[in-house]
Amino acid sequence: MKVLYINNDLGGFADYLDIAENTTVEKFFSQQLPGRQAEDYLIRVNRQPVARDYVLQEGDRITATPTKVEGAV
Amino acid sequence: MEKLTKQMIKIASMIQEQLLLLQDHRLREVQRLIYVVCTNLDQLQNGRKCLQQCSCRRWLGAAKTITSRIESKLRDIPYSVEQALHMMSNVRNHTPSLRNIFEELAQLHNEFGRIDCNLQEKTVSVFTDPIELDSTFLGDFEIRLEIEKLAQLRDSSAFRIIALDPHPAATNENVTHPHVSEEYLCAGDAGVALLQALATGRICDAFLLVKSVLETYNPSSPYVSLDDWNGISCYECGYVTDEENSFYCESCDNTFCDECFSYCRSCDTSLCKGCLSECPVCEEPVCESCMSSCNECDETMCISCLEDGICSSCKEEMEAENEKENIKAEQHVA
Numbered sequence: 001m002k003v004l005y006i007n008n009d010l011g012g013f014a015d016y017l018d019i020a021e022n023t024t025v026e027k028f029f030s031q032q033l034p035g036r037q038a039e040d041y042l043i044r045v046n047r048q049p050v051a052r053d054y055v056l057q058e059g060d061r062i063t064a065t066p067t068k069v070e071g072a073v
Numbered sequence: 074m075e076k077l078t079k080q081m082i083k084i085a086s087m088i089q090e091q092l093l094l095l096q097d098h099r100l101r102e103v104q105r106l107i108y109v110v111c112t113n114l115d116q117l118q119n120g121r122k123c124l125q126q127c128s129c130r131r132w133l134g135a136a137k138t139i140t141s142r143i144e145s146k147l148r149d150i151p152y153s154v155e156q157a158l159h160m161m162s163n164v165r166n167h168t169p170s171l172r173n174i175f176e177e178l179a180q181l182h183n184e185f186g187r188i189d190c191n192l193q194e195k196t197v198s199v200f201t202d203p204i205e206l207d208s209t210f211l212g213d214f215e216i217r218l219e220i221e222k223l224a225q226l227r228d229s230s231a232f233r234i235i236a237l238d239p240h241p242a243a244t245n246e247n248v249t250h251p252h253v254s255e256e257y258l259c260a261g262d263a264g265v266a267l268l269q270a271l272a273t274g275r276i277c278d279a280f281l282l283v284k285s286v287l288e289t290y291n292p293s294s295p296y297v298s299l300d301d302w303n304g305i306s307c308y309e310c311g312y313v314t315d316e317e318n319s320f321y322c323e324s325c326d327n328t329f330c331d332e333c334f335s336y337c338r339s340c341d342t343s344l345c346k347g348c349l350s351e352c353p354v355c356e357e358p359v360c361e362s363c364m365s366s367c368n369e370c371d372e373t374m375c376i377s378c379l380e381d382g383i384c385s386s387c388k389e390e391m392e393a394e395n396e397k398e399n400i401k402a403e404q405h406v407a
Contacts, residue, residue, distance in 0.1 A: 008278050012266025042281060047180040065281045070291035071252030072261035 001058040005032065008065040009041075019056060026052040033064065040068055077182075080190035084197055085174035087220045092168050092274055094224035099164045106157035113153055117146045169274030177276040184277060195220040199280055203238070204250070206290040209299045211250055212238030216283050218276070226272055232283055234258045242297035243313050244306045251295035251302075252286060260286055261294065309333040309347065324348040324360075339363035339377050354378040354385070 001021060005028075006014040019028065025045060029038050038052070042065040045054060056062070120143040127136035169177075178197070182188040185199035198217040205211065215235040222231040233256045236249035247255045260267050263282045270279040290299060305319040306312070308327035320334040321327075322345035329345045336343045337360035349358035352375035359375040366373045369387035380388060 006275065006278065008266045008270060008282055010262065010266060012269035012278075014273065014275075044180075047176060047183075047277075063275075063278060065278055065285065066263075067285050068289045069263040069282060069285040070261050070289055070294075071263070071286040072259045072291060072294040073252070073254070073296050 001056075003028075003056055003059065004061045006061070006063040007032065008063065009033070023056050024052065025050055025054045025056065025062070028056060028062065029064065040066060042067055077188070077190070080192060081175055081178045081182075081188070082171075083192055084190045084195075084220070085171050085178055087195055088174050088223065088274065088276065089168065089171055091220055091223035092272070095226055095272060096164065096166075096168055098224060099160060103157060103160045103164055106153060106160055109153045110150065110157055113146055113150045117143060117150070120146060163272065166273050174274050174276065177274065177278075180277040181280055184281065197276070199284075200237070201284060201287060204287055206251065206288075207299045209302045210240055212236055212240045214250070214253075214287060216280055216287075218280070223271060226268060230257055231271060232258055232279075234283070234287065242302050243304050244297055244301060244311055248296045250287060251290055251297060251299060254296045258283060258286060259296075261291060307333055309345065320345075322348055337363055339375050352378055 001019060002016050003019055004014065005017050006012075017032075019031075023031075025043060026038065029036075029041070029043060033041070042063075043050070044063045044065075045056070046061050047063075120139055123139045124136060124143065127133070127139060178188065178190075181197070181199060185201075187200055189198040189200075190196075191198070196217050196219055198215050201214045201216065203210070203213045213236075215233075215237055217233045217235060219231055219233060234250065234253045235256055236253075239246075239249050242248040245254075249256075250258075252259050252261065260283070263286050267279055267282045270276075270282065292298065301313045304313040304315050305328050307314065307319070307330035308325075309329055310333055312330045312332070314330050318331055319328050320331065320343065322329060322334070322343075324344050325348055327345065333346055334343065335346050335349055335358050337349060338355075338357040339359045340363050342360050344360055346358065349360060350364055351357070352359050352364070353372070354374045355378050357375065357377075359377075363376050364373055365376050365379055365382070367379060367384040367387055368382040369391070370384060372384060374384060378384060383391070
């Protein structure tokens, strides 16, 4: 099934991805951002906060926005 | 709520209008870049023809000149192609629908709990909680998006970061956050993602990224380091010290560090080094009121170097003259 994934980290991109049925948000996050801590991201599904065991549905819109980003001068 | 919804619809429409303008600017830029590529290719083709002629007629000197021109064109072409491709990837972004932008604004309201839409100024604002970085309190900020700047989207300057309870750096009152100067944010690592979010109408994501930057401190690249944030800046050298180690000069009404502060060696008044003068005789710092001039030679010096209003060298001269006169008088008597 297809979901829209928007990654606001670094380059910031949006893409449609094929994922397996019964994929939870937690699993999706670990697949897309391996080695990163979920606590360091604001994760929204269809613009809403969801529990980590939320099972993604066809056409869901997932955004991951880092909560710690270094600015500069 | 109904009023806010109406405002949000109008703001969404303004944003969409600006994004369409942005798309239009980018399309024009693509055309310009393709024109550059085509011109380069035409010049390359001309170069090839000239080179062919030179080769047939054995004009080796001219061939050398043309070869270097061709070489330069061959180097320019990949660069111009790359630029055109980059701009074309930006153009591929779809302009979001009014509904999408409205949903972004609604999400923004949910994420921050409050959203201010100013239809006259064409701005959207949200407000952060008070921010404290590495135990330095910076206060709360308004994150304001200036919609009319979206069409010229080049960096994060579409946002203004306004300190609502300013706690600026001691050394620069325009720096209200380590990564904000004169109300403009340097987005650093968020820069590309922020532009991408704005260009594609993901307004809420852009605001969230700005908030993330405001809530993070990058010690390797701040406008003013948090180590130097608090304290009192020396008026003379800018060195930041705590209150205990800073000194107030009553003469010029400024505060100084201990290196730039001293006292008058004559009357013990504490003053900054700029308000003290060096006595040309004893070379000690003295205040203006302790400087005077010799009644004989008129040279300025500290009052400690004057005796009865006369400097030591004048005094010596006078004594020598007196002595001479005394000798003369004695000789006269004898």
